[in-house]
Amino acid sequence: MYAQLVKSDALKSREDMSPEERAFQDRVDNGEKIEPKEWMPEGYRKTLIRQIGQHAHSEIVGQLPEGNWITRAPTLERKAILLAKVQDEAGHGLYLYSAAETLGVSRDELLEKLHSGNMKYSSIFNYPTLNWADMGAVGWLVDGAAIMNQVPLQRTSYGPYSRAMIRICKEESFHQRQGYSIMMKMAFGTPEQKEMAQDALNRFWYPALMMFGPSDKDSVHSAQSMAWKIKMNTNDELRQKFVNETVPQAEYLGLTVPDENLAWNEDKQGYDFSEPDWSEFFEVIKGNGPCNRERLGARVKAWEDGAWFRDGLNAYADKAAARRQAASVAAE
Amino acid sequence: MSAPEAATNSATASLPDDTFVSDASLRPQFFEWLCRMGDNALILGHRTSEWCGHGPVLEEDIALANTALDLIGHTQMWLGLAGEVEGEGRDADKLTYLRDAMKFRNLLLVELPKGDMAVTIMREFLFDAYHHLMLSWLAENSKSPRVAEIAAKTLKEVSYHLDRASDLVVRLGDGSAESHRRMQEAMDLLWPYCGEMFAGDEIDAAMSDAGIAPNLDDLQTGWDAAVRDLFDEATLKMPDQGGFAHKGGKQGRHTEHLGFILAEMQFLQRAYPGATW
Ligand SMILES: [Fe+2]
Numbered sequence: 377m378y379a380q381l382v383k384s385d386a387l388k389s390r391e392d393m394s395p396e397e398r399a400f401q402d403r404v405d406n407g408e409k410i411e412p413k414e415w416m417p418e419g420y421r422k423t424l425i426r427q428i429g430q431h432a433h434s435e436i437v438g439q440l441p442e443g444n445w446i447t448r449a450p451t452l453e454r455k456a457i458l459l460a461k462v463q464d465e466a467g468h469g470l471y472l473y474s475a476a477e478t479l480g481v482s483r484d485e486l487l488e489k490l491h492s493g494n495m496k497y498s499s500i501f502n503y504p505t506l507n508w509a510d511m512g513a514v515g516w517l518v519d520g521a522a523i524m525n526q527v528p529l530q531r532t533s534y535g536p537y538s539r540a541m542i543r544i545c546k547e548e549s550f551h552q553r554q555g556y557s558i559m560m561k562m563a564f565g566t567p568e569q570k571e572m573a574q575d576a577l578n579r580f581w582y583p584a585l586m587m588f589g590p591s592d593k594d595s596v597h598s599a600q601s602m603a604w605k606i607k608m609n610t611n612d613e614l615r616q617k618f619v620n621e622t623v624p625q626a627e628y629l630g631l632t633v634p635d636e637n638l639a640w641n642e643d644k645q646g647y648d649f650s651e652p653d654w655s656e657f658f659e660v661i662k663g664n665g666p667c668n669r670e671r672l673g674a675r676v677k678a679w680e681d682g683a684w685f686r687d688g689l690n691a692y693a694d695k696a697a698a699r700r701q702a703a704s705v706a707a708e
Numbered sequence: 709m710s711a712p713e714a715a716t717n718s719a720t721a722s723l724p725d726d727t728f729v730s731d732a733s734l735r736p737q738f739f740e741w742l743c744r745m746g747d748n749a750l751i752l753g754h755r756t757s758e759w760c761g762h763g764p765v766l767e768e769d770i771a772l773a774n775t776a777l778d779l780i781g782h783t784q785m786w787l788g789l790a791g792e793v794e795g796e797g798r799d800a801d802k803l804t805y806l807r808d809a810m811k812f813r814n815l816l817l818v819e820l821p822k823g824d825m826a827v828t829i830m831r832e833f834l835f836d837a838y839h840h841l842m843l844s845w846l847a848e849n850s851k852s853p854r855v856a857e858i859a860a861k862t863l864k865e866v867s868y869h870l871d872r873a874s875d876l877v878v879r880l881g882d883g884s885a886e887s888h889r890r891m892q893e894a895m896d897l898l899w900p901y902c903g904e905m906f907a908g909d910e911i912d913a914a915m916s917d918a919g920i921a922p923n924l925d926d927l928q929t930g931w932d933a934a935v936r937d938l939f940d941e942a943t944l945k946m947p948d949q950g951g952f953a954h955k956g957g958k959q960g961r962h963t964e965h966l967g968f969i970l971a972e973m974q975f976l977q978r979a980y981p982g983a984t985w
């Protein structure tokens with residue numbers, strides 16, 4: 377998902393747990409929320425930091441593919457909606473960095489890890505946005521996939537993360553609707569528009585499926601995260617749910633999902649579908665996606681170019697504090 | 709900050725009666741003047757939106773996107789009214805996407821490249837200080853109820869933009885040696901483009917005579933004072949008041965930059981005429 381490949385500990389059995397760990401697990405099992413000042417296993421804290429951090433990074437890197445079309449949006453209303461959406465994503469980044477901060481890691485530390493390549497963001501944002509229908513496809517498929525994952529995470533065990541998810545989910549469903557509304561205009565528009573819509577679906581379908589992370593049989597250590605309720609469903613469950621919901625939406629648009637094996641399976645009451653090319657996924661994660669260099673490069677450049685700005689504000693704050701200090705000394 | 713708010717800006721529910729809107733004798737001047745208001749918002753909004761995803765800190769990214777969003781909303785209102793006054797069936801989108809550079813009426817100041825954050829913030833302050841005075845006058849005094857209404861709606865957001873930009877000018881001007889230097893350089897770069905805001909022509913005179921818009925000389929006094937005060941606080945020097953000003957934007961003679969803005973902004977509407985989006 378936005379956090380696709382989060383390393384976590386192997387599942388600890390109840391016998392191996394310390395009394396503290398056992399009490400903690402009982403609270404999680406009872407559906408209690410864990411709050412920042414409360415005791416938590418170190419592995420829980422570390423895994424959450426990785427997961428929330430990846431999620432936060434995905435929100436801010438995720439501004440870029442859509443930001444790419446703001447200055448070219450075809451109507452003032454579309455421009456306003458897109459700006460509002462990208463602004464929301466930055467806001468999501470902010471909530472999530474704040475949630476991570478409650479675990480004892482600063483936003484600057486997390487950003488440093490992003491910039492140095494030591495932390496990842498979702499692979500989806502390493503794909504380019506090449507025509508206007510991509511703004512539709514991103515909202516429809518990418519935000520749509522994000523919702524699949526984030527709705528259950530509203531019930532996650534960590535209080536600040538759960539509350540961030542509740543705020544975020546409200547906005548994500550608006551994002552998905554605006555995306556689908558663009559897709560409808562395009563799919564029901566001129567032949568050229570329909571062609572753009574199909575092209576966008578062709579390019580984003582498999583990368584969207586990859587957002588849920590590797591297949592369950594290859595995804596290690598998710599059992600512990602699930603026991604801790606920081607992962608609520610398996611990757612394959614969510615992917616199946618996404619395909620089931622999305623295929624009829626594509627049909628409504630009159631677009632073809634680029635999968636010859638796609639077929640309704642009456643027995644499982646879901647679609648059979650082709651797996652994405654996992655070797656491509658791992659290449660993208662390694663840095664070899666079509667836009668990895670541009671995306672990370674843009675974030676690093678923004679950070680470096682902004683250093684004087686941040687330093688300037690800090691210098692002013694120091695001066696202002698010194699002036700207040702001097703004034704209060706003089707007043708005594 | 710929400711899009712539904714922006715999306716409803718263009719659909720004004722109940723409109724006040726306004727005889728100026730159908731006054732044929734004033735039509736060409738009124739239309740031109742409304743395009744000036746709308747184009748300033750549009751082009752500054754475009755430049756501001758270029759920061760999206762590239763700001764120096766997340767809060768700033770959000771604030772810049774919000775400013776751009778507000779300005780696009782203002783554009784919808786001003787150019788929407790311009791189209792109504794013109795009466796030729798052009799709406800805000802047609803005016804935005806299907807005019808060429810020589811038909812644009814924005815100040816040169818707002819079309820200059822976004823530069824670094826110093827240029828972006830300094831420009832926002834210099835323009836907002838003017839924009840705020842203009843809208844305050846219009847909201848209180850304009851004899852055109854439609855103009856007064858738009859001014860009142862946009863004034864709230866522009867007050868906020870001005871507060872934010874003023875605060876940053878002070879903090880960066882009186883910040884580190886480098887932030888001070890950059891802010892002073894930004895000011896020196898932008899200063900020669902400020903005079904155009906107050907350089908009245910026959911359009912401004914006609915609007916002022918009709919009581920729709922203020923006399924620009926009156927605004928300038930307030931602007932000069934506001935800028936001087938803030939610069940003192942920011943420890944920045946006012947550039948030499950040589951009185952020279954680059955002009956022409958208000959009459960459609962632009963810098964080379966505008967053509968590129970339009971090539972980008974208008975691409976889809978130009979490449980696929982007649983499509984709906
Ligand atoms: Fe988001």
Ligand SMILES: [Fe+2]
Pocket residue numbers: 465519547548551
């Ligand atoms: Fe979103």
Ligand SMILES: [Fe+2]
Pocket residue numbers: 709710774777778
């Ligand atoms: Fe807003």
